[in-house]
Amino acid sequence: MITKEEVKHIAKLARLHMDSEEEEKFTKELSVIIDYIEKLKEVDVSAIPPTSHPFEVENIVREDTEEKSKPELVAKLIQAAPAREKAYIKVKPILKWSK
Amino acid sequence: MVKIDYFMNLRNLTIKQIHQGLLKRDFSAVELAEYFLREIESKNPDLFAYLFFDKQKVLLQAKQVDEWISEGREISELAGIPFAVKDNILVEGIPCTAGSKILENYIAPYDATVIKKLKRKGAVVLGKTNLDEFAMGSSNEYSAFGICKNPYDKERVSGGSSGGSAAAVAANLAVFALGSDTGGSIRQPASFCGVVGLKPTYGAVSRFGLIAMASSLDQIGPITKTVEDAALVFDVIKGKDPSDSTSLEVKEKELEFNLSNLKAGIPKEFFIKGIDPDVEKVVKEAIKRIEEQGVKIKEVSLPHCTDYALATYYIIMPSEASSNLARYDGIRYGFSWPEAKDLQEVYFYSRAKGFGEEVRRRIMLGTFSLSSGYYDAYYLRAQKVRTLIRQDFQQAFEEVDVILTPTSPTVAFKIGERAKDPLSMYLSDIFVTAVNLAGLPAVSVPCGKAHQLPVGIQIIGEPFQEKKILKVGEFFEKL
Numbered sequence: 001m002i003t004k005e006e007v008k009h010i011a012k013l014a015r016l017h018m019d020s021e022e023e024e025k026f027t028k029e030l031s032v033i034i035d036y037i038e039k040l041k042e043v044d045v046s047a048i049p050p051t052s053h054p055f056e057v058e059n060i061v062r063e064d065t066e067e068k069s070k071p072e073l074v075a076k077l078i079q080a081a082p083a084r085e086k087a088y089i090k091v092k093p094i095l096k097w098s099k
Numbered sequence: 100m101v102k103i104d105y106f107m108n109l110r111n112l113t114i115k116q117i118h119q120g121l122l123k124r125d126f127s128a129v130e131l132a133e134y135f136l137r138e139i140e141s142k143n144p145d146l147f148a149y150l151f152f153d154k155q156k157v158l159l160q161a162k163q164v165d166e167w168i169s170e171g172r173e174i175s176e177l178a179g180i181p182f183a184v185k186d187n188i189l190v191e192g193i194p195c196t197a198g199s200k201i202l203e204n205y206i207a208p209y210d211a212t213v214i215k216k217l218k219r220k221g222a223v224v225l226g227k228t229n230l231d232e233f234a235m236g237s238s239n240e241y242s243a244f245g246i247c248k249n250p251y252d253k254e255r256v257s258g259g260s261s262g263g264s265a266a267a268v269a270a271n272l273a274v275f276a277l278g279s280d281t282g283g284s285i286r287q288p289a290s291f292c293g294v295v296g297l298k299p300t301y302g303a304v305s306r307f308g309l310i311a312m313a314s315s316l317d318q319i320g321p322i323t324k325t326v327e328d329a330a331l332v333f334d335v336i337k338g339k340d341p342s343d344s345t346s347l348e349v350k351e352k353e354l355e356f357n358l359s360n361l362k363a364g365i366p367k368e369f370f371i372k373g374i375d376p377d378v379e380k381v382v383k384e385a386i387k388r389i390e391e392q393g394v395k396i397k398e399v400s401l402p403h404c405t406d407y408a409l410a411t412y413y414i415i416m417p418s419e420a421s422s423n424l425a426r427y428d429g430i431r432y433g434f435s436w437p438e439a440k441d442l443q444e445v446y447f448y449s450r451a452k453g454f455g456e457e458v459r460r461r462i463m464l465g466t467f468s469l470s471s472g473y474y475d476a477y478y479l480r481a482q483k484v485r486t487l488i489r490q491d492f493q494q495a496f497e498e499v500d501v502i503l504t505p506t507s508p509t510v511a512f513k514i515g516e517r518a519k520d521p522l523s524m525y526l527s528d529i530f531v532t533a534v535n536l537a538g539l540p541a542v543s544v545p546c547g548k549a550h551q552l553p554v555g556i557q558i559i560g561e562p563f564q565e566k567k568i569l570k571v572g573e574f575f576e577k578l
Contacts, residue, residue: 001465002334006467007463008186009468009470010463010464010466010467013466013467014421014450014462014463014468015425015428015446015447016207016447016450016451016454016459016462016463017448017451018451026459026460026463028338029460030460030463030464030467031422032521032522033413033464033521033525034464034467034509036410036413036522037410037413037414037477037481038410038476038478039406039407040410040411040481041409041476042412043403043407043480043483043484043487045480045483045487048483048484048486048487049483049486049487050479050482050483050486051482051487051489052315052482053315053345053472053535053538054301054315054489054536054538054539054562055301055302055347055538055562057302057347058342058344066187071348073208073209076206076208076209077208077254079208080205080208080431080432080433081430081431081432082205082429082430082432082433082434082435083430083435088557089430089431089523091430091440091442091445092439092440092441092445093441093442094401094442096205
């Protein structure tokens, strides 16, 4: 089970706008799925370590050196941004001027 | 006239046979590419396996291979072989949408490592294939651009998420295709479309240039007409890649085995109620045939691998996906809501309008599982059950060499049958997700038909035992 209030809160955390009709729909659908995954509560995991990687591998490290990308690639990556100015990606202001 | 006969039979040619044809100059790489382009042009509007193809780019690649041949250069077996790429794998200079509106106008700025490797061998990229949005789905119905249908029955789904790749190979619109498999997305559509689909060991193939869904599960692998072709393609794409720190060098032992000293395990929990009795019959019949060849069949137990695996998967996968998909912010690439007044609105509306319903559902589910107060009860608990699932397989592999299961509990289902009920859609992956959680290699091979539709058998192996499972797959292929 999940409540509509929780759905609203989760949507906010996930940065998803949701109208109230969608909130209803997601509350219903997510509740069904969450009830299903509740099954895991039947399993005794008290002495079991978690798995975050399927194999026991050692840390992969590399020299901390600078690797330059080709300027054409950099240009293409900038080109992919929806709003640009010269070689920069443009964003909406995050600070407000107070008079 | 000889050439025309050749083309009539092209649909049955394997990579090796095409390679011979090119060497003997029975046809050129350009003629071959033109043949596939014609097939795509005539069949794709109905099937919708491809989201994108560019004739000029295809012919340019093929021409290069013809030049190598005319210069007398030695060419690889994959040179000139036309293949399709799931549209969540980057191919430089052409669109990569991940089946999502949020990436509708995105052009890939570089090649994924797998593409680089295949291009180096001279393989020819035909185009990009349809998928469930961000590879999230089991039917292709969640593609933002329309569904890829099943070539065997246009009223049925091709499977998912690599449905476009499986349908393209099955309908002869490519010699082979690349797919990605997070919880069955190569094997289930391969099974539905009657082709071979290999999910390699976690880390065996570089994922650099694959649009990430769940990073502890995702793998790229081949979808092919034959097991031999799958082995050839896997051989080219595997290996450690400095750009993907999770990739590993594949250490395969040279295999010397025949069916008579092979032990195959059948998990008793996998022949459950809910499985289509006709599918069960076909798979059991195939297992009987392999037993007649001398394979020892042994019942094994994977107690955590049916219900618990799917529940575990539906916590871990959305959790990782919700964090991977945080990068779609309307700022760096992809769709940005033009009417946003401030930064908050850019995030909230670009994501709400750019992502489809299933993607948003999984982001919500993942964010929930990871959120404060629920992390221990869901995500951490799921990671612990994941350990039990791995141990189930480890114990089973102490007794057997491979494990055999149906790939899917049913044949391809009808379009619309499950789309309205997310949970019933998830249940179609009940036999395949455990394999990703344990990081194991598995291949789906056609083993017969039920209701006139293809049925696949899944062969699961120990880590890096791709050769062994493919060898076993070859047997089922001959049935």
